[in-house]
Amino acid sequence: MPADLAVVGLGHLGLPLARAAVSAGIATVGFDADPRTVAQLAAGHTPAEGALTAAEARRMLSGGFRPTTDPAELGRVRTAVICAPAPLGPDRTPDLTAVGEMARALAARLRPHTTVVLESPVAPGTTEGFLRDVLEDGSGLRAGRDFHLAYSPGRLDPGSRTHALANTPKVIGGLTPACTESAAAFYGRLSEKVVRARGTREAEMVKLLETNFRHVNIALVNEMAILCHDMGVDLWDVIRCAETKPFGFQAFRPGPGVGGHGVPIDPGYLPHTGRAPGHPHPLRMVGLAQEINGRMPQYVIQRCAALLNEHGKSARGARVLLLGVTYKQDLADREASPATEIAGRLADLGAAVSFHDPYVPEWRVRGVPVPRAESLYEAAADADLTVLLQHHRTYDLQGLAVKAQLLLDTRGASPAGAAYRL
Incomplete structure (x- = not known):
């Protein structure tokens, strides 16, 4: 069954997003290139400490969440959110290796009118530069014309009983105003308040x-x-x-x-x-x-x-x-x-x-x-x-x-x- 959302990267950013989406009734597929991560989730366990409890993982599965290593699933969604890790490397710059790998897997199957959002912590200019180039080169589509592209910073407070995705305002910045509105429409289903930034x-x-x-x-x-x-x-x-x-x-x-x-x-x-x-x-x-x-x-x-x-x-x-x-x-x-x-x-x-x-x-x-x-x-x-x-x-x-x-x-x-x- 086709999903509305693909969460690309099932770590500390992706898992809470997937949980919120499933709770909101959004048909969600989770993609990760690591078979161990997917196997753990499929068995009802959490692969990322603190991001999800085993009980929450089981509830997600019963709610229809499908973790997979099959990139073909990425070509069947209306929205894809990239949540790959981007840790600082030895030179104190974000390591975009995982972001690039996830983006290339998505680009090969990207369909027109899809909304792509990056949530990984990256430097200003990454979405409209690095990510846009990878997606356009791999898909043959143009960002802002053929598909929507936006950035939304993760605002998680791990373990908090007070601040969740639903009651934490979500900031959205798109490559174009239409990109912003498309991403805002998606996050409006998860968060009580969406804040529009001027751009990515x-x-x-x-x-x-x-x-x-x-x-x-x-x-x-x-x-x-x-x-x-x-x-x-x-x-x-x-x-x-x-x-x-x-x-x-x-x-x-x-x-x-x-x-x-x-x-x-x-x-x-x-x-x-x-x-x-x-x-x-x-x-x-x-x-x-x-x-x-x-x-x-x-x-x-x-x-x-x-x-x-x-x-x-x-x-x-x-x-x-x-x-x-x-x-x-x-x-x-x-x-x-x-x-x-x-x-x-x-x-x-x-x-x-x-x-x-x-x-x-x-x-x-x-x-x-x-x-x-x-x-x-x-x-x-x-x-x-x-x-x-x-x-x-x-x-x-x-x-x-x-x-x-x-x-x-x-x-x-x-x-x-x-x-x-x-």
């Missing part, structure tokens, strides 16, 4: 602004955390007071580092695209924010070593228990979690590292399995130092503070005076 570049820049905004503000508060510790000031109390201001302030909180799938992009590092007029200026603040946030795992290590030393212990040979190794609270996803670097650096110092996380049954760092504590309180009592890296709601921090010999709270979640805070 503006929509792409929305994603850049939102992601960089988060990283820059986290960097600011991370620097404040270090300053306040050195001055003997309780930053958490400062934030508590500051966020009572009803205007001009938004509270961000420090942590052991920044994880997740939204990586900051500095246009100054982006290659010149064929349709781009001039070269963007570098965002110096974004580069500085990356540098500051990238230093936080090492700062956590310094605090760990200092705490152990203050209590007559050396990092070498110390038993260190890490609590919460995912990048986000109450989520199994470990993408870019600072816990990995912290565990590696502790091991380099000669510490015996173990971990506990209710969402992570096993964990490997540098290819070596990290011992998992089965009894949380016994492990905390036995460890020379317990470090809270992620505050999952199941953790009773008051009880842990009583059991632990030393507790370093990098999230400021423990009661005042119950632990050492970042």
Whole structure:
């Protein structure tokens, strides 16, 4: 049976979109080139941690969702949304390899009047440049004339019980006004509000602004955390007071580092695209924010070593228990979690590292399995130092503070005076 929608790329972006579409009654097919991903979904499991629960995957299947590796399915839909990953490469530019592969599979079967939308996090100019060229070259069709082309930034809040696709405004920017309207008509079936950008570049820049905004503000508060510790000031109390201001302030909180799938992009590092007029200026603040946030795992290590030393212990040979190794609270996803670097650096110092996380049954760092504590309180009592890296709601921090010999709270979640805070 033909589908109305093809979600191209079944990862952290594609799966929530497919779930929302199926829930809205849209006949949806999911395409991915990886047979393992499709097999997992077909069996009712999730291939991407945190993007979908097994129960949601089963509901999608019962609602008619069809995961497939057959690209022929892409030629039978009215709308195709490309949700391939585009991580930053070593040169700090988005790696468009997966986007290109998905686009070429779609282009070979692209029909006139199809609406194609890109949701992958990319640099401004990618949709009307790179993606447009791949689609036109592979199909022989013209974007804006024979098929609609648009960009819509992903605005997911993984694991959130408050913000879903339906109640989060969807930004749309098309190659032409008709492209924008066609994409807006589709997303209007999923979201309560559609916001029209002037074009694809503006929509792409929305994603850049939102992601960089988060990283820059986290960097600011991370620097404040270090300053306040050195001055003997309780930053958490400062934030508590500051966020009572009803205007001009938004509270961000420090942590052991920044994880997740939204990586900051500095246009100054982006290659010149064929349709781009001039070269963007570098965002110096974004580069500085990356540098500051990238230093936080090492700062956590310094605090760990200092705490152990203050209590007559050396990092070498110390038993260190890490609590919460995912990048986000109450989520199994470990993408870019600072816990990995912290565990590696502790091991380099000669510490015996173990971990506990209710969402992570096993964990490997540098290819070596990290011992998992089965009894949380016994492990905390036995460890020379317990470090809270992620505050999952199941953790009773008051009880842990009583059991632990030393507790370093990098999230400021423990009661005042119950632990050492970042």
